[in-house]
Amino acid sequence: MKNESRQSIVLGDVEVTRVVEWQGSIGPTRSLVPGVGAEVWKENEDRLSPDHWEVDSDRAVLALQTWVLRSAGKTVLVDTGVGNGRERPGSPLFHQREGDFLGELERAAGVRPEDVDIVVNTHVHADHVGWNTVAVDGGWVPAFPHAQYLVPAADDHHFGPGNAYGGGLREDDRLIYEDSIAPVHRAGQVVLWDGAHRIDEHLTLESAPGHTPGSAVVRLTSGTDRAVFVGDLLHSPVQILEPACNSCFCLDAGQAAASRRRILERAADEAELLVPAHFGGTGAVEVRRQGQKFALGEWAGYVEVG
Template sequence: MIEWSGALGTVDVLFPSVPGDLWRQHESWLEPDFLNAATGEWQTNAQTWVLRSAGRTVLIDTGLGSEEPREAGVLEERGGDFLDRLAQAGVRAQDVDLVINTHLHSDHVGWNTRLADGEWVPTFPNAQYLISRADFDFWNPVNGHTPASVFQSADDIRAAFNHRILPIHQAGQAVLWEGDSHRIDEDLVLELAPGHTPGSAVLRLESGTDRALFVGDLVHTPLQLIEPDHEICTSEDQVRAARSRRRVLEQAAATNSLVVPAHLGGAGAAEVTQSDGTFSIRGWAALADA
């Protein structure tokens, strides 16, 4: 379900290691869904995925949220109809059993909570929230880490944790998973893919013959599907992020798994292949929006 869609920053700033001629070389298929070639702006979505697994309703990330001031003013253009649209798709807040935060950047945890009588409370009252311990500890302001992000101030980072994560933990609804992986059920497994943040994770789905990897912010532009060594500037450890991406793409190609990034516009998922260490996009899968 797409919460917001539009242009957000220029690719020369967001992806500083990508030479301009590489964007120009691929702009014929990157435009218009992934790149505004005229302005050089990155085209992106903020979105949430809904799964049904083992009789449970699962949300993957919770978008931007509402009622939170942001320095990136363009994001204020979004509407506040997220929960209404979710209900129209057949999912009421009380129906959600599990929320998976692939990582704790503010654009992935926004609807974890909502304001009720001046207090931040869990939006999904009956859900467990799966959060990596590594990210919980890293973003917790009491631990004094200094993130690398150039798009969020210290105040924004503190507010995101205190308003969107801490109330979940205090309500006893947070499950802080640790280690390299966390099995959810027989079809779903969370796997650590650090770099963008210390606790960034990929959700692996294997059900019958269906295979998918919900990769969160491991991929921001489809250019990274064929040039995986280039990283966005907001990652905490760019070398480690690129290493994680290459490993996950190798897994996707070997298992014929659909790659589903968090922010891609247009077609929401891609099939990738690998030959002699080089990746290519075999096809796109357009996923229905609620």
């Protein structure tokens, strides 16, 4: 590890470190979350700009990132980003991308591929499973050779050959499964789960379907601290303010909105730090109840961990 300290959040006995693969504007706000009106963005400009909203261009800002959890003596990765050299014809931002994520994982978190014990894919989308694998001798192999990969069974079926790669609706879904999921299956490192799955004494996986059939959240409970890593239940903080509004990527709108509402209610009532996959800034925020609605609380602060 080159740096002598790293920016992390310490929650009870769990250290949480953010590793960013990419961050920038992703597209027009009304394309990302079509149901949220311009007035919501404008009324909350002081909370949304510049980390989540480019005001002048009216474009949403997102991050592609992985959360590294050091918990119960294990190193756990929550989602693995886009990856390098992928054929993603339907997603120009992800297509044939080349970056130094594994180098950044070591620089930012002090983690080498062989150090990773568990990989959690909250769902099987291109920007959550890409670094599951790396290219070696013209093929794909697990990037984390000693890790157990936890994949939601419902997503594995939906996006796998059993459901003909997402019902054959997008060529990208077949490519994603074949280069980022199937090789880990062949290596015998995948554990499929459904409903709930306990990772260790502090971490539990829980189904939260809608964005995809198997979308999941990771709950962290350690001492008096609580957090919930919600994957793509939210793409923007405006969805905390307007939880009925889905992103353009949600497959089942009604189910996604119901899951989002349930997760936000618990986060507000139990003081869980909300950690979505794509928030910019510090990437995590507290949620407050405001009558029948929700409000943005404090953004997470980092401490220097030596």
